[in-house]
Amino acid sequence: MPQRYPYRNDNINQYRVRSLASHNLAEAYVKQRKIFRHRKHVKHKYQVVAVLLLVGLVIAVSMFLAYGSGLWTITSSNITKTQPQIPILGNFNNGKVESSTSANSVKTNEILTTPINIADINDSGFLRLINHDHSISADVSDELLADAWINISSVDDTTKLHKDILPSVGKLFDAAKMQSGQNLVITSGFRSYDEQSVLYDSYEDKSYVHRPGHSEHQSGLAVDIADLNAQAEENSDKLSRSQLWLAEHSWKYGLILRYPDDKQEITGIAYEPWHFRYVGKVHAWYMQLHGLCFEEYLKTLRDIGGYTITLDEQTHYVFYQKPIDNVIYIPGKLKYNVSGDGSGGYIIETWG
Ligand SMILES: [Zn+2]
Numbered sequence: 077m078p079q080r081y082p083y084r085n086d087n088i089n090q091y092r093v094r095s096l097a098s099h100n101l102a103e104a105y106v107k108q109r110k111i112f113r114h115r116k117h118v119k120h121k122y123q124v125v126a127v128l129l130l131v132g133l134v135i136a137v138s139m140f141l142a143y144g145s146g147l148w149t150i151t152s153s154n155i156t157k158t159q160p161q162i163p164i165l166g167n168f169n170n171g172k173v174e175s176s177t178s179a180n181s182v183k184t185n186e187i188l189t190t191p192i193n194i195a196d197i198n199d200s201g202f203l204r205l206i207n208h209d210h211s212i213s214a215d216v217s218d219e220l221l222a223d224a225w226i227n228i229s230s231v232d233d234t235t236k237l238h239k240d241i242l243p244s245v246g247k248l249f250d251a252a253k254m255q256s257g258q259n260l261v262i263t264s265g266f267r268s269y270d271e272q273s274v275l276y277d278s279y280e281d282k283s284y285v286h287r288p289g290h291s292e293h294q295s296g297l298a299v300d301i302a303d304l305n306a307q308a309e310e311n312s313d314k315l316s317r318s319q320l321w322l323a324e325h326s327w328k329y330g331l332i333l334r335y336p337d338d339k340q341e342i343t344g345i346a347y348e349p350w351h352f353r354y355v356g357k358v359h360a361w362y363m364q365l366h367g368l369c370f371e372e373y374l375k376t377l378r379d380i381g382g383y384t385i386t387l388d389e390q391t392h393y394v395f396y397q398k399p400i401d402n403v404i405y406i407p408g409k410l411k412y413n414v415s416g417d418g419s420g421g422y423i424i425e426t427w428g
Contacts, residue, residue: 189405189408190405190406190408191403191405192403192405193402194399194402194403197404197414197422198414199415200240200414200415201216201295201297201415201416202240202354202355202356202359202413203355203359203374203415203416203417203423204415204417205371205417205418205419206290206291206292206294206295206418207286207371208286208290210419211290212291215266215268215269215294216294216295216296216297220238221238221239221296222238222239222242223235223236224236224245224262226242227242228245228246228262229259229260229261229262235265235266237265237297238296241296241297241299241331244331244354245299245331245354247329248322248325248329252318252322258305258318258321259303259305260304260322261301261302261303262299262300262301263302263350264293265299266293267291268294269288269289272286272288272289272291272293272294273288283346286345298334298351298353298354299352299353300351301322302315303315303318303319319350322349322352323336326352326360327363327364328360328361329357330354330356330357330359330360331352331355332352332353332360333349333352334351334352334353334369334370335348335351336369339372342371343369343370343371353370355370356415357387358385358394358425359373359394359423359425361385362383362385374417378396378421381395381396382394390428391427392425392426392427393410393425393426394423394425395423395424396417396423396424397421397422397423398420399420399422404422406426407426410426410428411427411428412425413425413426
């Protein structure tokens, strides 16, 4: 007997039935496969979406954790990324120059950094923060004070200021006279701790006065200014115009409007359109350029580390340092000014 085809039967009808049945089975099988493939495809799509969602979640959690730990923060250094970096000094890392962004300076990096003990520094203190939270340990010493009348008009001949700021204040007063006909006077310059105590007690509203030990006037770097003509005429509009002029021009001479109207929450002092503080020309320009009050400026410096600015065709490098074992590092071949910030840090301004 030859082996029969499994579906083959002698009974032709049965064969046909079987054949039809097998045809239907094959068709059903193909359909089944199609459905299976479709389901598999859909399942595969869901798997891809799930993986993508998981990856997104992991990235979001990582960024959140990095932000929380301070690794990734929105700081002014992000904002001022377009600011030029310190071209010669590079970044300080444990007092050593880590890198330089200027090809010309690569050779000279070693000699550009000179370690100086902070005890040997002639700290000008122009950037010392004095406010509610930061006191001045002692009044500025007598030998650093000078009579204001030497350079500028003042209400009386007892007014004294830090001798190093007299020329700048004098130039500001001269400009006020030449450019807008104002006759500026100093209504208050240096005040001792005792004088500040008497003044503080005399004020009922303490929002305009710092308690003794916390007044910038004790440093000799602060000056209260008024327009003599406006005062004599008791003309408040004229006085306001004069104060506006001062706010718009003082920074060119290194003096800042210390307690601006829109920064009261930061300074803790009500708007004082008469009170100006000497910080130095470069710093005052930067603050004006970026709309920063003094507290904000010092924080920015700590955040960004430093910046360059070109004034009168002279490039200045300004950078912030925390002393390491009481030593800070100064570029050896450049002229410099150093000032403590009142919180253990130092701001170094170099040029030349
Ligand atoms: Zn004042």
